[in-house]
Amino acid sequence: AQSVTQPDIHITVSEGASLELRCNYSYGATPYLFWYVQSPGQGLQLLLKYFSGDTLVQGIKGFEAEFKRSQSSFNLRKPSVHWSDAAEYFCAVAGNSGNTPLVFGKGTRLSVIA
Amino acid sequence: DGGITQSPKYLFRKEGQNVTLSCEQNLNHDAMYWYRQDPGQGLRLIYYSQIVNDFQKGDIAEGYSVSREKKESFPLTVTSAQKNPTAFYLCASSIERINTEAFFGQGTRLTVV
Numbered sequence: 001a002q003s004v005t006q007p008d009i010h011i012t013v014s015e016g017a018s019l020e021l022r023c024n025y026s027y028g029a030t031p032y033l034f035w036y037v038q039s040p041g042q043g044l045q046l047l048l049k050y051f052s053g054d055t056l057v058q059g060i061k062g063f064e065a066e067f068k069r070s071q072s073s074f075n076l077r078k079p080s081v082h083w084s085d086a087a088e089y090f091c092a093v094a095g096n097s098g099n100t101p102l103v104f105g106k107g108t109r110l111s112v113i114a
Numbered sequence: 115d116g117g118i119t120q121s122p123k124y125l126f127r128k129e130g131q132n133v134t135l136s137c138e139q140n141l142n143h144d145a146m147y148w149y150r151q152d153p154g155q156g157l158r159l160i161y162y163s164q165i166v167n168d169f170q171k172g173d174i175a176e177g178y179s180v181s182r183e184k185k186e187s188f189p190l191t192v193t194s195a196q197k198n199p200t201a202f203y204l205c206a207s208s209i210e211r212i213n214t215e216a217f218f219g220q221g222t223r224l225t226v227v
Contacts, residue, residue: 043218094213101212106156
């Protein structure tokens, strides 16, 4: 079964600084990978996804993620963080066989300071 | 507008009572899901359904029940057998396969006192 680890529970960055949120997955084959964002008390919004092809994936709100098979990682990046990016971020993985739903990591809470 | 509607947003119940959370989607999606979210625990899958009149248990199904009588609706009942029902519940749907991106509702916060 697939699993996801988000090593950082909470990250604080300054507005305008770059951001990288880490995600490591466990799955025997090439997985389907996702990043979601959640504002307090709200549902989740999809930022980007990777199924196959180019390992650098562009998403909404200026985010990107890079799939690295050798490291079993799918880290999320943003070159310049805005205060509105403060939220909780979830990485998720699914198998490519189509018979298992998404499995989510425990999330990383992002705080942005002036 | 197309989307997923969860109601109510906040729900309070006394211990020992069953309670049903509503989830409706007008996206014409085949698959629907219920996740439970607790602080620091991420999202844990309760039940999912790929087609009408069929559903499967997720990782934490004990104390919960669901039905899928219509494509648009996937209600979740939290029974008195659920030991710790206070949580944030999220409903989601996806267009076909269950391993593709899921679209989420705004959640229901259930508090049992």
